[in-house]
Amino acid sequence: MRQFKDNLFRGLLWLSAFLSVAVLVMIVGFIFYKGIGLISFDFIFGDYSPAGGGGIWPMIVTTIYTVLISLIIATPIGILAAVYLQEYAKQGRLVRLIRFATESLTGIPSIIYGLFGAVFFVTTLKLGMSILAASLTLTIIVLPVIIRTTEEALKTVPRSYREGSLALGTTKLQTLYKVILPSSMPGILSGIILSVGRIVGESAAIFLTAGTVAAMPDSILSSARTLTVHSYLVTQEAGDIELAAAVGIVLIVIILAINLSATYISKKFNRATNK
Amino acid sequence: MSIPTTNKQAVEIGKANKRKYMLEKLSSRIFLICALLSVITLLLIIGFVFYKGAHPFVAGGYSFIDFIFGTDWVPSEDKFGIFPMIVASIFATIGALIIGVPIGLFTAIFLAEIASKRLAKIISPAIQLLAGIPSVLYGVFGLAIIIPFLQNTFGLVKGQSLLAVILVLAIMMLPTIVTVAETAIRAVPQTYREGSYALGVSQIGTIFKVIVPAAKSGIMTAIVLGLGRAIGETMAVILVAGNSLIVPTSLTDSVRPLTTNIALEMGYAFGTHQEMLFATGIVLFSFILILNFVLAKISAKGGN
Secondary structure, eight states, X not given: OHHHHHHHHHHXXXXXXXXXXXXXXXXXXXXXXXXXXXXXXXXXXXOOOTTTTOOOHHHHHHHHHHHHHHHHHHHHHHHHHHHIIIIIOOSSHHHHHHHHHHHXXXXXXXXXXXXXXXXXXXXXXXXXXXXXXXXXXXXXXXXXXXXXXXXXXXXXXXXXXXXXXXXXXXOHHHHIIIIIHHHHHHHHHHHHHHHHHHHHHOOHHHHHHTOOOOSOOSSTTSOOXXXXXXXXXXXXXXXXXXXXXXXXXXXXXXXXXXXXXXXHHHHHHHHHHHO | OOHHHXXXXXXXXXXXHHHHHHHHHHHHHHHHHHHHHHHHHHHHXXXXXXXHHHHHXXXXXXXXXXXHHOOOEEGGGTEEOOHHHHHHHHHHHHHHHHHHHHHHHHHHHIIXXXXXXXXXXXXXXXXXHHHTSOHHHXXXXXXXXXXXXXXXXXXXXXXXXXXXXXXXXXXXXXXXXXXXXXXXXXXXXXXXXXXXXHTTOOHHHHIIIIIHHHTHHHHHHHHHHHHHHHHHOOHHHXXXXXXXXXXXXSTTSOBOOHHHHHHHHTTTOOHHHHHHHHHHHHHHHHHHHHHHHHHHHHHHHHHO
């Protein structure tokens, strides 16, 4: 009986693993199979044409804009916030409140961020449906990610580094930017890279704040669509699965590159600290 | 060196020090402000969404009960009832959990305990990568593969259905659950396994009676994270839900969950209609808070 039960569960474990891998391989396989026919130099670098057959360069540019603007704002704020929490704050009610807020922000679904962005950045601050409004919304989405990863990176800096530096008569600030930040830089970097992945993959919040205009953006105040929104819209409006899958290939390649560089950096980091 | 120069030097050093102290003070203020920004944005989000969403009930004379339990959503006729969407969201979430959690958990156990090192080294990073794939693509996959499959299997005219939503969400949860649960299971100390084997318990017995209970809190985190991704998902769900405004009575009914309602109508809604979409957001928000709370309670109980 016990033998039977063991075999049954062992079988279920194998079956589940097989199912998971099969489904996930199917998804990636499907995207590549459907989309690879469209991938060409002109498709990636060509301008969009509403008549069809055009490229996706405007969406790539829009995606790059959103990534750059959100990171330019979120990175310094996130790092300094983490520095405050790890290096300056006395543990107490204020720190608990900040931690609670950061954690809560992580749990909010992106459509709620989209609603907030639509009423606050688009309407109240009068930015209109624009790349800037979307980027500011995305800034809030990735801020907790950057704070958390930076905090983790700061934690790995040995206490002796700080003590050694302070003992040489440096100020706290000098110790921070000459000793602590440089030695936690790889950890901070991989956090930033992960946020790039989050921004590139985001759709609902951008849909509500940047709009859907399919053209090369004139400025960061124009409405535009990112790769994910484009992939969604061509599926929803035109049922063009091949085009959606081709955009999907570009997205997957970006995500793959992001993941590989994050892994590479954190591996390098581990080797450096284990010395 | 003459005395005046030394004095001058002393004054210079004093000035430099003063600047240093000022800088120290200023920078710690700036750090504090940065850290407080997350509190401020959280308050702003809650404030704006709740202010907009509560407005029709506080000032517009709409009944909140009718909003929650009303079954008609006809903005042009001033009817705002989101009961069908609440039911759709609850069913879709529970369904996705029922399918996604056991498969994800079993896969994690397989990778951590059964699979050879070489096999696990290939599969784990691949699954991790899949956790990062934009969710829209899961929707595209659902529309192109799952929906025709459902149409053929169940003879449906329209494949967009509650079942399609459940399957897409379950698949979307998988990578998150597998990755987090696997890490939790691997963190269980080797001595637990050895102790259990020494008592004559089989490998499978050890896994389910010793290792899984020991990794409970990590597994719970995995489920919460997977759930978070499923509940909040919008764009992928629009593609496969069908978006009909009926209370679903079977798995093959076309549905419109809360998230989809917001994204579909936000583009052209204004006035009360728009405020009702914010109210939909509040319901979604509370829904997530309640679920997280319940799961935290369950895992706390399990821990005892």
